[in-house]
Amino acid sequence: MKNNLHTPAAGHVTLVGAGPGDPELLTLKALKAIQQATVVLVDDLVNDAIVAHANPAARIVHVGKRGGCKSTPQSFIERLMITAAQEGENVVRLKGGDPFIFGRGGEEVEHLEEAGVRVSVINGITAGLAAVTSLNVPLTHREHAHGVVFVTGHAKPGDSGTDWAALATAARQAKLTLVIYMGVSGAADIQAGLLQGLGADTPVAVIQNASLPHQRHAACTLGALQATIVREQLASPSVIVVGDVMTGLLAAADVDEAPRAAHHR
Template structure:
């Protein structure tokens, strides 16, 4: 059974999704709470324009993670949120995309709840929705895909394997977060379990930012194309990616 702890003061935490990159995609509520914050605890992918919304008096704490390197371990991030809230601060925990989609937001709120700390959640536009929209790739389309699945490219916390047969046999659009390093494994597993090797794919690099790039490929050639891409990047698999060329609108001259 989880032990509840009593908070020392009436601190408050706002868990805010900053969106996929373009600062204009931050929500109105997200903008407001950042301006009201005493402390902002932020990740690597939050844009400088969004960070600049905070008051000059706001304490800014960087806890960013990147591939194979965690600046601050997750348990320490949790403790920072608890410690700052317990002394009565309004803390904004600021994450790229949406905090509840592969953002560990739920884990952080569980820790706050253990200590009796009040919190709110301000949703953000997740990378899969934002990056594909800016790339001209509809996640669903009546002629291509009736549904979409979001999958993490990282190993599951408890070591569980992704259910590759169900992914390979579906007619869904598949979106892999944090999958660039695992692109060869993803390609091999999907093809082994029945997804056609010529299934169209796209890698969206720096989605919604001015330096966004869209690289297209077949599933079989995905690992080769991935070598020329850099993080942050999103992998999209399915025939909807073929619409990118005709529907692209962002960064066009």
């Protein structure tokens, strides 16, 4: 972090992970922070039932950020947090999943600290974990996966993005589960890259709206990933999970190269 040359502001900002969507997966610490906030800045994917825990007197500001949609500029959100804290407000930045897993939490902490704003972070259950847990599938397994990699399928503008072929090779050699966030729109390229290091028969699952009542998923092989997403009309927000931990789910779906239908919870 950069040196803080400012006098600390009177207020405080807490980055709160709202979890994957199910209000019952909210942590007690997160709930307490939401209830005590005087200003709550809410991301698009946060369940309204979670926002409902806020104090009725709190100011609720919706600052949508969602891939493929019109988003509130990150710089504007950061200015809102800094200004509110400098005015003495108890600010909660309510973010889907976990603030430090593809939630720009690190960027926000840096900017807040540079402005002399006190900031803390409360973790939330990340969608990649909640998605497989809802299917009774682990991310690690002594027989199938020695580790897990969380990776984004949506590169920053101007960034070449993930080397999928290299990642696939590492996953095969080290027996890793790959959890891909924001990968649906680029699934064809991801599939092509992963096939350079993983077999076409590698088990895969795509889980949409993890933990919510309308969650749905499809199990398939890596060779059928893009075709499955198109046929089953799977869309964001979804996570793609690749690896042998999905073997049992694939077998239960009774498929060879692609599922006959998407499954609901």
